[in-house]
Amino acid sequence: MLNQRNTTTLPDGAGVGYKPQHFQDLLNAPGAVTWLEIHAENYMGDGGRQIAQLRHLADHFPISVHGVGASIGGETRLDPEHLARLKKLVDWLNPASFSEHLAWSTHDSAFLNDLLPLPYTKDTLTRVTAHINEVQDLLGRKMLLENPSSYLAFAESTWSEPDFIREVARRTGCGLLLDVNNVFISATNLEFEALDYLDAYPLELVEEIHLAGHDEDADELGRKLLIDSHGKPVDEPVWALFDHVIARTGARPALIEWDNDVPDWEILESEAARATAQMEAVVAGQSLMVSA
């Protein structure tokens, strides 16, 4: 069984992906932002300014450590050196949350710095389950698993993504990070209904939500192809899906992910403020309905 050592959890409010250029703004005028997410791999150096700033921020905000390099969906065993670095970071920072992706990035010791897709089969279910168990045992805490954004499908898949994720969570006890933008991207690209996906998805296990912007492209036949670019404001249909989710989960820690063409603080904060306002409106609407 997992030994749950984390003493804090993320607040049910808005957070942002931390960018060093916002360090002072966060301390001076955090506005709607109540917690921060960092990419684990950027804080695995031995010291220097970035780690010093993180130490300082951790005194003011709950921190979510979000890994992009563990390669949970990889065919080969998890990289022991990387796991040791992850453990070192999680041990000293003692973050409110740790999450990783249902994806792979490393093969034969080459790290591709991208989240690559995997088929959903009996074999990959066994492998992902074993890898998550290994990470949770090593870190001594529960991790959250994030759903990917997909551009294509695997002919060999025998599970739907929501069923696969539900089964992984059942077998490992992991929590879920629901990226609503990823659901919208995958639904558009693979031509399924986002609402059907959410109906099948175990919303009761969601401990964090991601919101982000995407780009629009087209495939060779002119069909819409959305790209998970994290370089824009959250798109309206994604905000609508977010409402749909929180109407079912209640307010949750909701993150604005903006990693490319990072905007001025005011713009990022206004996205966080919108997430907060939508959560408050949905929750207020529900209590009205209960009292009516």
Next chain:
Amino acid sequence: MTQDTLPQAPARATVSQAEFRAAILNAQADVPEGLVNPDGQQASKRFSVYRNNVVHSLSEAMLTGFPVLTKLLGEEFFREMAKVYLRIHPPASQLMMHYGAALPGFLESFPGTLHLKYLPDVARLELALRRAYHAGDADPIDPAELTTLGQHELMEAHLTLAPACEVLQAKWPAKSIWDFNMADGPQPSAGGEDILISRIGYEPKTFLLPEGAAEFISSLLKGRSFGTTLGLATSNTPDFDLTATLTVLIAAQAITGIDRA
């Protein structure tokens, strides 16, 4: 219907991650069979999204990591070169802060750069600056501490240098090239430079070293005593200037401890 005309379930090709990776790193490779569009047809452009993402993120990491080389070669050329580099040297670790470690050697044989002999030294300097930026923290000693040691004590002592400290013996004026491009330094003149890379607070800095000082500091970094190190330095460089060398080490906030034997 005869046996051999019975409809067969379509073969479901499995895609290994080795195949997937190979097809990502080779833009000419066929998309692995079994990766499909929503209509079940073989994917093509959709696969190239992954290809583009990988190439883009690794090229960006190279641009960020080598600002002076980018300036010297021009962004367009550097991006094209980064695409060739990443196929030969995909990252060996998840730490993108160290990506590009094989670039000095690559520049020596890449057709577009092999005639620009000074580039590998500039690459080595940019890599050292990055390592210094992420190196462990250590406070410098008060330089006055050095003067409290008697002659014999000093010779027996071991000086600890900051984790950020490195020495680069460049055949080309790498520091001057860096300063000229990034800090409005004067036009570089020909000739090699011995360079100390260190950190002042959180800021990586470079310092030109007097003759013999590179060997002296390298010997300290190897853990040899002050006396042994000084002996080596004076026998290699007859007019070795200890005062000038210590002055640079102190200015670089490089000495972080004195271990008295």
